[in-house]
Amino acid sequence: xxxxxxxxxxxxxxxxxxxxxxxxxxxxxxxxxxxxxxxxxxxxxxxxxxxxxxxxxxxxxxxxxxxxxxxxxxxxxxxxxxxxxxxxxxxxxxxxxxxxxxxxxxxxxxxxxxxxxxxxxxxxxxxxxxxxxxxxxxxxxxxxxxxxxxxxxxxxxxxxxxxxxxxxxxxxxxxxxxxxxxxxxxxxxxxxxxxxxxxxxxxxxxxxxxxxxxxxxxxxxxxxxxxxxxxxxxxxxxxxxxxxxxxxxxxxxxxxxxxxxxxxxxxxxxxxxxxxxxxxxxxxxxxxxxxxxxxxxxxxx
Amino acid sequence: xxxxxxxxxxxxxxxxxxxxxxxxxxxxxxxxxxxxxxxxxxxxxxxxxxxxxxxxxxxxxxxxxxxxxxxxxxxxxxxxxxxxxxxxxxxxxxxxxxxxxxxxxxxxxxxxxxxxxxxxxxxxxxxxxxxxxxxxxxxxxxxxxxxxxxxxxxxxxxxxxxxxxxxxxxxxxxxxxxxxxxxxxxxxxxxxxxxxxxxxxxxxxxxxxxxxxxxxxxxxxxxxxxxxxxxxxxxxxxxxxxxxxxxxxxxxxxxxxxxxxxxxxxxxxxxxxxxxxxxxxxxxxxxxxxxxxxxxxxxxxxxxxxxxx
Numbered sequence: 103x104x105x106x107x108x109x110x111x112x113x114x115x116x117x118x119x120x121x122x123x124x125x126x127x128x129x130x131x132x133x134x135x136x137x138x139x140x141x142x143x144x145x146x147x148x149x150x151x152x153x154x155x156x157x158x159x160x161x162x163x164x165x166x167x168x169x170x171x172x173x174x175x176x177x178x179x180x181x182x183x184x185x186x187x188x189x190x191x192x193x194x195x196x197x198x199x200x201x202x203x204x205x206x207x208x209x210x211x212x213x214x215x216x217x218x219x220x221x222x223x224x225x226x227x228x229x230x231x232x233x234x235x236x237x238x239x240x241x242x243x244x245x246x247x248x249x250x251x252x253x254x255x256x257x258x259x260x261x262x263x264x265x266x267x268x269x270x271x272x273x274x275x276x277x278x279x280x281x282x283x284x285x286x287x288x289x290x291x292x293x294x295x296x297x298x299x300x301x302x303x304x305x306x307x308x309x310x311x312x313x314x315x316x317x318x319x320x321x322x323x324x325x326x327x328x329x330x331x332x333x334x335x336x337x338x339x340x341x342x343x344x345x346x347x348x349x350x351x352x353x354x355x356x357x358x359x360x361x362x363x364x365x366x367x368x369x370x371x372x373x374x375x376x377x378x379x380x381x382x383x384x385x386x387x388x389x390x391x392x393x394x395x396x397x398x399x400x401x402x403x
Numbered sequence: 404x405x406x407x408x409x410x411x412x413x414x415x416x417x418x419x420x421x422x423x424x425x426x427x428x429x430x431x432x433x434x435x436x437x438x439x440x441x442x443x444x445x446x447x448x449x450x451x452x453x454x455x456x457x458x459x460x461x462x463x464x465x466x467x468x469x470x471x472x473x474x475x476x477x478x479x480x481x482x483x484x485x486x487x488x489x490x491x492x493x494x495x496x497x498x499x500x501x502x503x504x505x506x507x508x509x510x511x512x513x514x515x516x517x518x519x520x521x522x523x524x525x526x527x528x529x530x531x532x533x534x535x536x537x538x539x540x541x542x543x544x545x546x547x548x549x550x551x552x553x554x555x556x557x558x559x560x561x562x563x564x565x566x567x568x569x570x571x572x573x574x575x576x577x578x579x580x581x582x583x584x585x586x587x588x589x590x591x592x593x594x595x596x597x598x599x600x601x602x603x604x605x606x607x608x609x610x611x612x613x614x615x616x617x618x619x620x621x622x623x624x625x626x627x628x629x630x631x632x633x634x635x636x637x638x639x640x641x642x643x644x645x646x647x648x649x650x651x652x653x654x655x656x657x658x659x660x661x662x663x664x665x666x667x668x669x670x671x672x673x674x675x676x677x678x679x680x681x682x683x684x685x686x687x688x689x690x691x692x693x694x695x696x697x698x699x700x701x702x703x704x705x706x707x708x709x710x711x712x
Contacts, residue, residue, distance in 0.1 A: 273523055280509055287472065288496075289488075289491070332508065335513075338529065
């Protein structure tokens with residue numbers, strides 16, 4: 103049941119049969135479940151990433167996840183554990199870096215250096231693991247094959263914990279993200295929040311990597327949140343919208359990937375990117391119509 | 404103030420006639436260097452006070468000390484009769500020169516709202532306002548302070564797309580959300596153009612009078628606020644001079660304070676120009692070096708813009 107074999111999964115235009123066929127495979131159902139969990143988590147955490155301008159940190163964690171995953175496979179463990187261990191480990195390490203008090207530790211040259219070294223380690227692990235060559239692509243660019251029920255459970259538990267913590271610190275974190283000095287003066291523990299958020303981000307990156315691979319993490323982490331924030335400046339609404347967009351692009355990507363010979367990472371990313379471009383266009387049109395309407399309003403008044 | 408605010412926890416407004424901010428023999432050291440020491444200071448309730456002095460003398464540090472963010476090296480500081488940092492919601496704070504990133508997609512209203520409950524843990528449940536008097540009250544209070552600063556027209560826009568003056572008004576609204584008794588403002592007129600400086604200065608003066616908030620404002624240039632001030636504090640390394648602007652911004656007082664000849668000139672339209680004021684030793688990076696140096700070098704040309712700072 104190799105999915106890359108497109109001929110075995112023709113799209114029949116009979117939606118009911120198509121979905122029945124697709125969901126008759128347990129791994130496909132697992133992929134949809136895992137995708138939903140990951141999309142919602144990544145969108146929620148990503149919403150703060152976009153707000154805080156921490157996309158470089160997210161990028162670092164995703165790159166660090168690759169040696170974690172390949173190392174785990176080399177050691178005979180599921181790649182997912184490797185993602186978690188390395189991404190969360192990197193988050194703790196960066197939070198402890200000198201100079202991270204300003205929340206910019208992730209941008210230091212040291213981070214870049216370690217990132218490059220770990221990426222090289224990942225490459226070595228792949229080389230050491232003979233016959234793993236086909237797997238490199240899925241580690242880097244994502245795959246939805248072979249997600250087991252127990253993995254879905256692990257993903258769900260981790261996501262639930264991260265979302266609960268995020269909900270608990272949500273409002274002060276928003277305050278500290280947009281207005282750090284006033285938040286600090288109000289007694290918000292700005293530094294502690296930054297550290298906790300980095301760890302949450304590490305966990306979310308590890309989860310997203312398991313669908314999109316290390317290199318396409320932004321498709322779920324950054325793009326839905328960025329799209330939602332372009333569409334509306336209302337914080338609550340754009341947070342919910344980010345989750346909806348994330349879920350939509352993930353499920354769409356999975357469906358199309360099932361019926362096409364091309365990899366899931368490409369489809370998810372393309373849908374997410376398309377949504378972002380569309381949102382920008384909507385915004386441009388909206389603003390143009392506002393400008394056109396403004397003189398009219400003034401003359402009326 | 405008005406009935407709409409009933410849902411906000413009632414302010415235990417201690418009607419002290421005592422000072423809102425008091426420093427006794429206070430001194431502060433930052434990075435091994437004494438910024439000021441032996442400062443005696445007492446600021447009464449309901450007054451509009453400006454903190455003045457040359458660059459790097461530690462004006463912002465005084466505000467930080469009042470917030471409890473900067474420990475004193477010596478002496479004592481009391482805010483509203485208690486230790487600094489204990490007054491919590493009774494103190495509103497506007498830090499120096501913040502401008503929001505143009506790409507920040509959060510409404511002005513939300514930024515103001517964070518001033519009300521941004522430090523509370525958890526996220527608000529999406530309960531419709533009809534069923535939550537607390538949320539109604541919060542919303543009314545936010546609308547009220549936004550109206551107070553005259554920002555109603557643009558408060559719904561993403562704050563990154565507001566101009567510097569508009570952002571400053573919204574940030575003042577944020578600081579006012581919880582009905583503070585003291586408003587600590589750190590160079591709120593900095594980086595605004597002249598018309599906006601005059602407008603924001605008038606706004607702060609009005610808030611001080613009408614809302615009966617004690618305003619302590621660090622200023623680089625005393626002239627835009629001169630008409631609203633009750634009191635000025637001139638900081639120097641060895642102490643501070645306090646009094647009405649007429650008493651303090653004089654050649655005699657400043658010469659005595661700095662121990663070096665300082666001349667205060669008055670232009671035909673009533674502006675004050677301070678000439679010969681010493682610069683504090685610049686061992687840290689100065690944020691705005693040109694102002695006072697230029698004023699000393701060419702007071703006539705600089706007089707209109709920069710003075711007393």
